[in-house]
Amino acid sequence: MNPYRKxxxxxxxxxxFFGTSPVFTRLASGLSVGEIAFFRMFLGAIFILAASRLSGxxxxxxxxxxxxxxxYGLITSFHFLFYIGSVMYTTIAHSLSLVYTAPIMIxxxxxxxxxxxxxxxxxxxxxxxxxxxxxLARFEPQLxxxxxxxxxxxxxxxxxxxxxxxxxxxxxxxxxLLKYVFWVYLLAAFFLxxxxxxxxxxxxxxxxxxxxxxxxxxxxxxxxxxxxxxxxYIHPTYANLISTQEVTGxxxxxxxxxxxxxxxxxxxxxxxxxxxxxxxxxxKKQQNKLQLRKExxx
Numbered sequence: 001m002n003p004y005r006k007x008x009x010x011x012x013x014x015x016x017f018f019g020t021s022p023v024f025t026r027l028a029s030g031l032s033v034g035e036i037a038f039f040r041m042f043l044g045a046i047f048i049l050a051a052s053r054l055s056g057x058x059x060x061x062x063x064x065x066x067x068x069x070x071x072y073g074l075i076t077s078f079h080f081l082f083y084i085g086s087v088m089y090t091t092i093a094h095s096l097s098l099v100y101t102a103p104i105m106i107x108x109x110x111x112x113x114x115x116x117x118x119x120x121x122x123x124x125x126x127x128x129x130x131x132x133x134x135x136l137a138r139f140e141p142q143l144x145x146x147x148x149x150x151x152x153x154x155x156x157x158x159x160x161x162x163x164x165x166x167x168x169x170x171x172x173x174x175x176x177l178l179k180y181v182f183w184v185y186l187l188a189a190f191f192l193x194x195x196x197x198x199x200x201x202x203x204x205x206x207x208x209x210x211x212x213x214x215x216x217x218x219x220x221x222x223x224x225x226x227x228x229x230x231x232x233y234i235h236p237t238y239a240n241l242i243s244t245q246e247v248t249g250x251x252x253x254x255x256x257x258x259x260x261x262x263x264x265x266x267x268x269x270x271x272x273x274x275x276x277x278x279x280x281x282x283x284k285k286q287q288n289k290l291q292l293r294k295e296x297x298x
Contacts, residue, residue: 007233011242014226019249021219022096023257025087028211031203033088034195036212037080039203042189043216048182048225059179072167073187079160080188081195082153090150091260096251097133097269098154100244104130105162107237113166118237128276129241135269165236172232181225241277248273 001009028036052059061069086095103126111117171180203209230239248270254260262270 003233007230007239008242009230010226011230011234011239012245014223014230015243015245016249017218017223017226018243018246019219019253021215021223021246022087023253024211024215024218025084026254026258028203028208028215029088030205031201031208031212032196032199033081033085034192034198035200036215037077037084038189038192038196039212040084040215040220041077041080041185041192043213044220044224045182045185045189047217047221048178048185051221052178052182055178057176057178059182061175061179061183069183069187072164072184074191075160075163075167076184076188077191079157079164081192082157082160086150086154086157088150089153090147094147094151095154096246098151099157099161100133100240100246101130101155102158102161102165103237103240103244105159106165106240109162109166110169110236114170116169116235118235122237122280125276125278125280126237126241128279129244129273130276132269132272132274132276133244135265135272161240165231165240168228168231169236177225177229177232181228185220185224238280241280244273244277 025036031039049059083095083099086099107118107123107126167184168180174180203212227239227243230242251260251262251266251270255262
């Protein structure tokens with residue numbers, strides 16, 4: 001499998017697990033936002049540590065790398081804190097769709113920081129994906145102050161997700177995947193602890209414990225780790241555009257398990273996002289074929 005296809009597959013698998021996050025976050029209700037975020041990242045780090053031990057990988061890092069990982073952990077902590085807060089304060093459709101304005105931010109940051117640019121024609125697909133997000137979230141019939149606060153948190157989460165994605169791409173050749181994500185998750189949990197302590201109630205029910213464990217395992221250990229793996233093979237914008245389909249998974253699971261019925265706008269927005277995503281990814285595939293023909297004319 002060529003690197004591009006491998007990156008697409010890894011990002012897509014990560015997205016499947018991302019889609020479970022809103023449902024398990026809601027099932028952990030009764031706990032504070034900080035507590036949910038802390039347990040999610042801490043348990044994710046524990047699962048990654050276990051996987052590292054089983055594979056025989058040493059996760060220790062050099063002292064000179066500590067400051068860099070502290071920054072990555074801080075960015076990641078704010079992404080999850082704002083994300084979980086947005087899910088609690090606004091609808092799943094709003095939260096996920098606004099978080100995924102991140103592709104625009106990622107495209108700009110990757111070009112500025114990593115000097116990796118995407119072909120100009122790709123912007124058409126990106127704009128269509130963002131248009132789908134706007135259709136899904138913009139025309140909300142009941143917009144309250146609480147929802148506005150949740151929407152602001154979602155935009156903050158988007159910026160942190162963009163920085164998180166650029167960091168994962170930047171370090172792709174510097175650290176093995178499990179070592180990288182272990183320290184990012186663990187330090188994110190450390191930074192989330194102060195937000196958890198003031199309202200720390202400790203999970204009291206089987207449902208809360210089950211939701212926290214699944215949050216640590218499915219969307220974090222599997223979802224985010226596979227997403228970071230995908231970043232090692234494809235441009236962060238492509239990986240993040242694929243992960244926008246967490247919106248689709250979250251809306252579907254929200255309907256099936258929480259009874260949140262998606263509006264017509266949500267359905268139309270999701271379909272438009274699919275069209276934009278198809279344009280970005282299929283054009284890349286066709287470009288690869290043309291390149292191979294030029295390199296191997298026979």
